[in-house]
Amino acid sequence: MGVYIAGRLASTFVVMAIVGLIVFLLLHLAPGSPAAIIAGDNATPAQITAINHQLGLDRPLPVQFLVWAGQVLRGNFGTSIFSGEPVMRLILQRLPATLSLSLVTIAFAGTIAVIGGVLAAWRAGGVLDRILMGVAALGFSVPVFVVGYLLIYLFAITLHWLPVQGYMPLRRGFWPWFSHLILPALSLGLAYLALIARITRASVLEVLAEDYMRTARAKGATPASQLFHHALRNAGVPIATVIGIGVALLISGVVLTETVFNIPGVGRLTVDAITNRDYPIIQGIMVIFAGAYVVVNLLVDLSYSLIDPRIRR
Amino acid sequence: MNITRRSVIGGAAAGAAAAGLAPAPSARAAATAKTTLHAVMQGDLRSFDPIWTTANISAYYGAMVYDTLFSIDAKFQPQPEMVGKWNLSDDKKTYTFELRDGLMWQDGTPVTAADCVASIRRWGARNAGGQAVLARTKDLSAKDDKTIVLALKEPFGLVLTALATASTPNCFMMPKKDAETDPFQQITGRIGSGPFTFNQKLTRPGSRYVFDKWDKYVPRKEAPSGLAGGKVVHLDQVIWENIADEQTALAALGAGEIDFYELPPLDLLPQLRANPDVKLQVMNPTGNDGLMRLNCLHAPFNNVKARQAMLYLIDQKAILNASFGDPKFYHPGPSLFGYGTTMSNDANTAWFKQAPDLAKAKQLFHESGYKGEKVVVLDPTDFAFMNNSAQLIVGWLQKIGVNAELASMTWGEVVTRRASMKPDDQGGWDIFVTYSGGYDMSDPITQIALSANGKKGWFGWPENAQYEKLRNQWAEAATVAEQQAIARKMQAVAWDFVPMVMLGSWTQPAAMRKNVHGFISVPDVIPFWNVSKS
Numbered sequence: 001m002g003v004y005i006a007g008r009l010a011s012t013f014v015v016m017a018i019v020g021l022i023v024f025l026l027l028h029l030a031p032g033s034p035a036a037i038i039a040g041d042n043a044t045p046a047q048i049t050a051i052n053h054q055l056g057l058d059r060p061l062p063v064q065f066l067v068w069a070g071q072v073l074r075g076n077f078g079t080s081i082f083s084g085e086p087v088m089r090l091i092l093q094r095l096p097a098t099l100s101l102s103l104v105t106i107a108f109a110g111t112i113a114v115i116g117g118v119l120a121a122w123r124a125g126g127v128l129d130r131i132l133m134g135v136a137a138l139g140f141s142v143p144v145f146v147v148g149y150l151l152i153y154l155f156a157i158t159l160h161w162l163p164v165q166g167y168m169p170l171r172r173g174f175w176p177w178f179s180h181l182i183l184p185a186l187s188l189g190l191a192y193l194a195l196i197a198r199i200t201r202a203s204v205l206e207v208l209a210e211d212y213m214r215t216a217r218a219k220g221a222t223p224a225s226q227l228f229h230h231a232l233r234n235a236g237v238p239i240a241t242v243i244g245i246g247v248a249l250l251i252s253g254v255v256l257t258e259t260v261f262n263i264p265g266v267g268r269l270t271v272d273a274i275t276n277r278d279y280p281i282i283q284g285i286m287v288i289f290a291g292a293y294v295v296v297n298l299l300v301d302l303s304y305s306l307i308d309p310r311i312r313r
Numbered sequence: 314m315n316i317t318r319r320s321v322i323g324g325a326a327a328g329a330a331a332a333g334l335a336p337a338p339s340a341r342a343a344a345t346a347k348t349t350l351h352a353v354m355q356g357d358l359r360s361f362d363p364i365w366t367t368a369n370i371s372a373y374y375g376a377m378v379y380d381t382l383f384s385i386d387a388k389f390q391p392q393p394e395m396v397g398k399w400n401l402s403d404d405k406k407t408y409t410f411e412l413r414d415g416l417m418w419q420d421g422t423p424v425t426a427a428d429c430v431a432s433i434r435r436w437g438a439r440n441a442g443g444q445a446v447l448a449r450t451k452d453l454s455a456k457d458d459k460t461i462v463l464a465l466k467e468p469f470g471l472v473l474t475a476l477a478t479a480s481t482p483n484c485f486m487m488p489k490k491d492a493e494t495d496p497f498q499q500i501t502g503r504i505g506s507g508p509f510t511f512n513q514k515l516t517r518p519g520s521r522y523v524f525d526k527w528d529k530y531v532p533r534k535e536a537p538s539g540l541a542g543g544k545v546v547h548l549d550q551v552i553w554e555n556i557a558d559e560q561t562a563l564a565a566l567g568a569g570e571i572d573f574y575e576l577p578p579l580d581l582l583p584q585l586r587a588n589p590d591v592k593l594q595v596m597n598p599t600g601n602d603g604l605m606r607l608n609c610l611h612a613p614f615n616n617v618k619a620r621q622a623m624l625y626l627i628d629q630k631a632i633l634n635a636s637f638g639d640p641k642f643y644h645p646g647p648s649l650f651g652y653g654t655t656m657s658n659d660a661n662t663a664w665f666k667q668a669p670d671l672a673k674a675k676q677l678f679h680e681s682g683y684k685g686e687k688v689v690v691l692d693p694t695d696f697a698f699m700n701n702s703a704q705l706i707v708g709w710l711q712k713i714g715v716n717a718e719l720a721s722m723t724w725g726e727v728v729t730r731r732a733s734m735k736p737d738d739q740g741g742w743d744i745f746v747t748y749s750g751g752y753d754m755s756d757p758i759t760q761i762a763l764s765a766n767g768k769k770g771w772f773g774w775p776e777n778a779q780y781e782k783l784r785n786q787w788a789e790a791a792t793v794a795e796q797q798a799i800a801r802k803m804q805a806v807a808w809d810f811v812p813m814v815m816l817g818s819w820t821q822p823a824a825m826r827k828n829v830h831g832f833i834s835v836p837d838v839i840p841f842w843n844v845s846k847s
Binding site: 149 | 498554556
């Protein structure tokens with residue numbers, strides 16, 4: 001197992017290097033230049049050329065790439081072209097908000113979806129199943145920003161129960177932190193809830209038809225024990241997989257949610273950096289996210305052995 | 314390795330706790346305090362160097378942290394700000410400026426004339442008005458700690474106007490060590506001598522920018538007027554919240570989470586008017602002017618007849634209505650110097666009364682010898698005004714038989730592509746739409762779009778020697794009346810050779826909570842001094 005984990009972790013660096021190269025090329029070959037944005041609307045072509053030179057953007061691409069890659073290998077992701085702040089500091093400043101939103105979303109969506117999916121499978125074809133799967137279909141089809149605005153209108157503007165926007169760190173208290181995450185997590189989580197609930201229902205339905213479930217019923221196990229101890233555990237691997245995919249997808253999903261709810265997270269940082277053509281920030285975030293994807297996948301793979309003892313053997 | 318459910322759950326909980334325990338700002342604690350003002354500005358403050366960039370938001374930052382030697386008053390006339398006494402020699406060639414008492418950098422050191430000399434030089438490398446001043450300068454030096462001497466080669470009437478400019482980059486005074494930075498590189502310092510200090514500890518770039526009242530700032534005794542006069546600060550803290558989503562910003566204003574919203578979209582104004590806790594105020598009385606640039610280097614617009622055709626083609630009202638809806642906030646107008654500026658006039662504007670006249674436009678295109686060349690109109694889909702205008706222009710061109718096509722892209726791509734002097738089949742362009750602050754349009758020296766010096770000038774590169782001669786005369790004029798007379802002549806020439814086409818002007822009100830008072834409306838800067846909350 002140790003060798004397996006070490007191998008997977010080593011592959012993380014390979015993936016990060018390949019992603020780094022692709023992102024670098026995409027950014028530098030795409031039209032648009034930070035120099036023109038920096039120079040402003042009244043700039044002359046000569047001023048834009050001067051800024052390009054100052055930023056080193058007039059050097060050959062391979063030279064620019066090697067300079068950047070050399071910095072990254074030394075743990076330095078460079079500094080923002082616009083703010084002059086170190087990229088790593090900017091990312092670390094934004095990470096708590098994004099992690100908080102992601103964790104609350106996954107906790108909310110995962111819990112409700114798994115319970116809902118199991119119950120829908122238990123009462124397959126019944127009213128409960130139809131309601132739960134209807135909600136799931138809605139979660140898939142309604143865009144995050146529509147749900148977001150509706151929730152803001154109802155809970156923040158009309159009822160004044162929750163704040164409209166912003167983020168409060170956990171060290172300022174649990175409720176201030178949590179209250180700022182409820183609406184964003186609900187908006188963002190609805191799609192994941194739908195995805196996880198549908199997979200859970202399908203997996204549990206399949207397991208419920210197995211012989212050992214008949215045995216469990218025959219030996220007098222309660223419905224709750226049958227569903228959550230026997231069925232859910234055996235249906236766990238695909239559910240863990242889809243939750244893992246959900247965590248990975250969250251990285252892109254938070255972009256819109258962070259914008260609608262004004263949460264100062266990594267998603268907003270990415271969008272702003274792309275708009276400004278702030279190359280060091282975009283490259284830094286993409287490389288780090290690539291590494292995070294690999295690690296999340298590894299964790300999902302490892303979770304299989306927790307869920308299913310047969311895999312451990 | 315032994316992984317159990319308990320260890321996984323424990324690890325996740327620890328991660329969550331770590332995420333929340335990261336250092337965080339405490340500014341929001343004062344969200345509803347009467348001495349803290351939360352504002353949503355026009356965009357993100359990307360750069361802390363208001364000389365390095367021309368972005369308005371950086372000039373707003375500059376006006377908080379830095380001060381200027383002169384500032385424009387409510388009538389756009391330059392008035393001394395950091396300067397106490399000043400005089401101009403009898404031959405009108407030597408200015409002597411003496412700094413007023415009590416000026417201090419926010420690190421506690423005194424402001425010196427040497428700091429100001431270095432600041433003027435750096436600004437002069439980036440600002441067109443500054444370039445005009447420095448080009449005529451024989452000597453700029455510090456006579457002593459408080460006295461600056463500016464000796465000119467020849468009299469130049471725009472020195473004080475340039476030093477007081479509200480156009481970016483403004484002539485902000487910085488400590489010498491910052492001011493000696495290459496003008497094309499950003500300064501790292503955040504120390505000024507203005508009415509607010511920048512609170513780096515509570516600031517989160519891209520999210521929130523925090524400014525504290527600077528207790529040691531000594532305001533002038535005069536009442537505030539425009540950007541001039543006493544900058545008396547009534548707030549302890551100003552926080553710029555970077556809310557990117559307009560609907561969210563609007564909801565936050567309605568809920569009292571923010572106090573000021575600089576540029577609410579015009580289509581949301583009915584919602585704002587319906588809120589009894591919110592009021593509107595036009596912050597920039599000179600507004601903005603839409604401009605259409607034509608590439609004068611290549612066919613068809615290297616022919617003056619084709620450029621004249623565009624005057625008759627454009628329906629300004631339709632352009633403005635497409636983006637701004639409410640006629641209360643827009644004004645069609647024919648003047649090269651924008652709508653309602655000190656230089657606006659009606660010389661040679663008969664075409665405006667006739668436009669839109671598609672038949673006339675078609676006839677002029679025909680007279681230009683147009684042979685069906687492709688006309689590429691750059692269309693930045695991320696800017697509503699430019700996007701809407703580009704689509705209308707292409708539609709009208711196609712209607713009169715011009716082979717026009719939209720090139721859809723982001724504004725970032727437009728600013729790169731418009732610099733290309735190549736024909737459009739080699740990555741060039743024929744038309745792009747942009748806009749300028751109305752205040753800038755009154756000054757043909759600082760507003761580079763009002764130049765016509767060919768490839769040395771601005772994108773589109775129109776060239777006309779007679780116009781340029783008049784532009785130089787304008788710079789040397791001694792009085793506003795003289796400038797206005799020359800401006801009429803410039804416009805008369807301009808609408809014959811058509812350096813660009815005007816698309817009309819508009820203003821956009823800011824929205825604020827009703828308990829916010831004292832905002833001063835001036836062009837291109839939002840002052841936070843004189844503002845209070847009740």
